[in-house]
Amino acid sequence: MIDFHCHLDLYPDPFSVRDECAKRGLYLVSVTTTPSAWKKTVGLALNSPRVRTALGLHPQLAGEREFELPLFDQTLKATRYVGEVGLDGGREYKPTWDAQLRVFEHVLRSSSDAGGRVISIHSRRASGAVLDSLTAFPSAGIPVLHWFSGSLRDLDRAVRIGCWFSIGCAMLAGEKGRSLVKRMPRELVLTESDGPFAKVNGKSIMPWSVEDAVSQLSLIWNVSATSTQKLIAENFRRLCASSLALETGD
Numbered sequence: 001m002i003d004f005h006c007h008l009d010l011y012p013d014p015f016s017v018r019d020e021c022a023k024r025g026l027y028l029v030s031v032t033t034t035p036s037a038w039k040k041t042v043g044l045a046l047n048s049p050r051v052r053t054a055l056g057l058h059p060q061l062a063g064e065r066e067f068e069l070p071l072f073d074q075t076l077k078a079t080r081y082v083g084e085v086g087l088d089g090g091r092e093y094k095p096t097w098d099a100q101l102r103v104f105e106h107v108l109r110s111s112s113d114a115g116g117r118v119i120s121i122h123s124r125r126a127s128g129a130v131l132d133s134l135t136a137f138p139s140a141g142i143p144v145l146h147w148f149s150g151s152l153r154d155l156d157r158a159v160r161i162g163c164w165f166s167i168g169c170a171m172l173a174g175e176k177g178r179s180l181v182k183r184m185p186r187e188l189v190l191t192e193s194d195g196p197f198a199k200v201n202g203k204s205i206m207p208w209s210v211e212d213a214v215s216q217l218s219l220i221w222n223v224s225a226t227s228t229q230k231l232i233a234e235n236f237r238r239l240c241a242s243s244l245a246l247e248t249g250d
């Protein structure tokens with residue numbers, strides 16, 4: 001199974017979460033929220049071949065961490081994965097909107113210059129602006145919109161410009177999320193937990209909750225859980241194969 005967007009470093013005991021993931025054979029994209037978190041987070045993945053660590057600068061932190069962009073650029077050659085990055089148009093983040101845009105476009109430009117990256121993207125209340133930026137940097141790599149919550153129109157636009165989608169239990173819990181998922185091309189869908197941020201019934205989601213996401217997807221798609229799991233695994237393999245075609249320093 002695949003958890004394509006997880007904040008492994010933010011669990012109270014990331015080592016035991018990592019070990020449990022390994023025991024279950026789970027593939028994990030371990031995203032970071034600041035470039036300075038990279039070093040410690042990539043350390044969690046030593047000897048964990050199924051964990052990919054992504055280099056990020058979260059839009060909700062862009063205002064206070066823009067100064068870490070040089071560190072972002074220095075680190076970028078170490079990984080094919082970027083995230084969590086993006087834009088947040090929520091009212092509480094409006095004051096940092098200009099900084100968010102500078103940071104996100106810097107990230108896309110650097111990724112493009114580096115030969116492209118797989119990019120896990122936050123687009124809460126900002127899907128139109130995120131898609132505008134992605135359109136402006138078509139060589140940034142493979143965008144994966146995590147927990148997409150935009151309009152159906154933006155969803156169609158995202159598909160047209162080559163986005164993938166990672167979806168989890170929290171998104172599937174709401175009617176709006178489910179209607180978006182129904183419209184997503186199945187071959188572009190991956191599962192995610194977004195733990196420990198994402199919560200269900202007030203409890204932080206664990207990476208292996210993607211099993212529940214798979215069963216909910218199988219209900220939406222009206223196919224068996226086994227077929228659903230197979231399809232997600234195939235999608236993941238296809239995405240990994242495309243990511244190998246991106247150029248990196250290694």
Ligand code: MN
Pocket residue numbers: 005007084194197
């Ligand atoms: Mn997240």
